[in-house]
Amino acid sequence: MTTENAPILKVGISIGDTNGIGFEVIMKTFSDSRMHQICTPVVYGSAKTASFQRKALNQPDFAYQTIKSNADIIDRKINLINLWDEEIKTDFGVANDIGGKYAFKSLQAAVTDVKQQLVDVLVTAPINKKNIQQEGFNFAGHTEYLAQETQSKNYCMMLVSDAMRIAFVTGHVPLHKVATQITTDTIIAKLRVMHESLKRDFGIRKPRIAVLGLNPHAGDDGLIGNEENNIITPAINEARHAGFLLAGPFSADGFFGAGQHQKFDGILSMYHDQGLIPFKALSFSSGVNFTAGLPIVRTSPDHGTGYDIAGKGIASESSFREAVYLAMDIYNQRANYDEINANPLQISKKHNER
DSSP states (O other), rough: OOTTTTTOOEEEEEEOOOOTHHHHHHHHHHHHHGGGEEEEEEEEEOOOHHHHHHHHHOOTOEEEESSGGGGGOOTTOOOOEEEEOOOOOTTTOOHHHHHHHHHHHHHHHHHHHTTSSSSSEEEOOOOTTTTTBTBBBBBSHHHHHHHHHTTSSSSSSEEESSSSSEEEEEOOSSGGGGHHHHOHHHHHHHHHHHHHHHHHOOSSSSOEEEEESSGGGGGGTTTTTSHHIIIIIIHHHHHTTTTOEEEEOOOOHHHHOOOOOOGOEEEEEESSHHHHHHHHHHHTTTOEEETTTTOOOEEEEOOOOOOTTTTOHHHHOOHHHHHHHHHHHHHHHHHHHHHHHHHHHHHHHHHHHO
């Protein structure tokens, strides 16, 4: 348990689309004073925007300190870094250029600081992938932007909950392009990222990973498609030779329908909806989006901007709160793993001397 004198993590938070539910779930999460005992939230936004949203959404318990930079952070308080002084119009539920422009300002500043280790982890509120497109952001989503900003070539999107951990070979790509982007090498690369993340970030010594097929019935031995025989199975076999514990390829409907996801530490899905539909069906209120393979720790709630409920004060903060918890857990687990593996003989010696 965190004590008064123990260092706690600084959680950098980007506010997402200003017309969505991002600020609402941030305010609801940190209005609970117990959160300040386990972390120091650092919100990248604007005092004027925060003041408007706090009043509009009736969140008087969201008491923040407005600061100019990370040098002014106050531990165990809500810190709001004031990035812009102009008043911007908030149109709840409307997808417009203003929402995208200021979402990117917030994200840029938060990413800069987490890269420089001025904050420890990054939690991103939802963006609109279309209206955020502008100079400096020409990406399909957070994942791809963060990969470029951290110069990460091998990474993958992973959705995490108590029910499952599921990663993806392809992410934000049109469905008609999925088959062309699935290769044996790509699958092996994603398996390596996932395998390492399950060990380093989640503390699983020998992860068991299930691999889903691409086609209905996992191709039915070539009757409905050859990707399983020609691409996916060879990738599984090669990764097994490297020491991975793998099973598959599984037919996705039967796999989830029979509850087989409960038997594995991780699941590799071939494309976005194949994995996200069962994940959100089982974990919508508590699921977290985590980008595996980055040198920084980044999480996000598993929902979008919530335009349909924005401004109504009814958005649930559960997924955002879980994203904060997971970011801190991964940061601490990663530090522990790196310490042990930096000098395993020394750690072993200390253990034996106890």
